[in-house]
Amino acid sequence: xxxxxxxxxxxxxxxxxxxxxxxxxxxxxxxxxxxxxxxxxxxxxxxxxxxxxxxxxxxxxxxxxxxxxxxxxxxxxxxxxxxxxxxxxxxxxxxxxxxxxxxxxxxxxxxxxxxxxxxxxxxxxxxxxxxxxxxxxxxxxxxxxxxxxxxxxxxxxxxxxxxxxxxxxxxxxxxxxxxxxxxxxxxxxxxxxxxxxxxxxxxxxxxxxxxxxxxxxxxxxxxxxxxxxxxxxxxxxxxxxxxxxxxxxxxxxxxxx
Ligand SMILES: Nc1ncnc2c1ncn2[C@@H]1O[C@H](COP(=O)(O)OP(=O)(O)OP(=O)(O)O)[C@@H](O)[C@H]1O
Ligand SMILES: CC(C)(CO)[C@@H](O)C(=O)NCCC(=O)O
Ligand SMILES: [K+]
Numbered sequence: 462x463x464x465x466x467x468x469x470x471x472x473x474x475x476x477x478x479x480x481x482x483x484x485x486x487x488x489x490x491x492x493x494x495x496x497x498x499x500x501x502x503x504x505x506x507x508x509x510x511x512x513x514x515x516x517x518x519x520x521x522x523x524x525x526x527x528x529x530x531x532x533x534x535x536x537x538x539x540x541x542x543x544x545x546x547x548x549x550x551x552x553x554x555x556x557x558x559x560x561x562x563x564x565x566x567x568x569x570x571x572x573x574x575x576x577x578x579x580x581x582x583x584x585x586x587x588x589x590x591x592x593x594x595x596x597x598x599x600x601x602x603x604x605x606x607x608x609x610x611x612x613x614x615x616x617x618x619x620x621x622x623x624x625x626x627x628x629x630x631x632x633x634x635x636x637x638x639x640x641x642x643x644x645x646x647x648x649x650x651x652x653x654x655x656x657x658x659x660x661x662x663x664x665x666x667x668x669x670x671x672x673x674x675x676x677x678x679x680x681x682x683x684x685x686x687x688x689x690x691x692x693x694x695x696x697x698x699x700x701x702x703x704x705x706x707x708x709x710x711x712x713x714x715x716x717x718x
Contacts (some may be wrong), residue, residue, distance in 0.1 A: 467519075520707060572706070
């Protein structure tokens with residue numbers, strides 16, 4: 462039974478079609494569209510896909526974008542649109558947020574995907590899970606799968622836009638990440654990169670201290686590959702963390718029915 466997974470972030474919609482709703486399923490196709498281009502999905506990227514038996518997605522871009530995606534799903538496929546809502550516990554993660562449903566669904570799903578991956582590879586350990594997209598999020602999870610809390614910070618693009626709009630002289634091309642930047646481009650690019658790397662490392666230290674163990678470290682998101690070389694503690698780049706989480710949830714829900 463084929464399965465369609467969709468992740469609607471604040472910049473792009475990512476989708477992936479699998480041959481079954483279970484972790485490790487074979488990928489039949491995948492793609493990403495900027496949010497302005499959602500209306501082209503049914504007649505474009507999805508035109509030649511097989512019918513999904515079911516779908517599951519996560520949305521952080523708001524109700525209007527969710528509805529625009531649902532129109533494309535219903536235009537092209539004969540399956541109900543279902544979206545993950547963060548809850549107090551699901552698929553091995555316990556939600557420590559003050560208001561569990563206010564936690565971004567992308568963060569929730571990524572943690573579920575991460576926990577499942579870690580347990581497949583070895584014994585349970587605490588985790589730090591980082592998403593590097595439009596915004597950056599840094600989650601702390603203890604050895605029992607309890608989400609302790611997380612950071613939200615501006616992504617690289619938003620940091621640069623904020624500096625450009627708040628100053629007179631900071632409109633420059635993208636630079637290189639260097640230890641000692643000696644021009645404006647390199648200073649901005651390195652500043653943004655190390656702001657993210659530094660925040661992430663603080664969370665790694667918080668988890669080490671609180672959990673008294675070395676955390677497993679995973680990162681994902683469209684700009685993850687750009688950040689990976691600049692991280693302080695090494696992070697494993699797992700591009701599919703959100704899709705993996707959607708597969709885990711879809712399988713658990715099927716087994717429960
Ligand atoms: N050198 C860089 N290092 C880190 N991030 C960068 C860099 N250059 C650009 N970015 C930013 O990374 C952000 C994420 O890009 P992208 O759209 O690929 O991620 P995404 O995971 O699809 O985001 P979302 O899920 O929020 O839609 C963009 O805001 C982009 O401007
Ligand atoms: C923080 C983002 C923008 C990251 O994509 C998203 O997860 C979101 O909109 N979250 C809702 C607020 C929260 O998670 O506390
Ligand atoms: K995202």
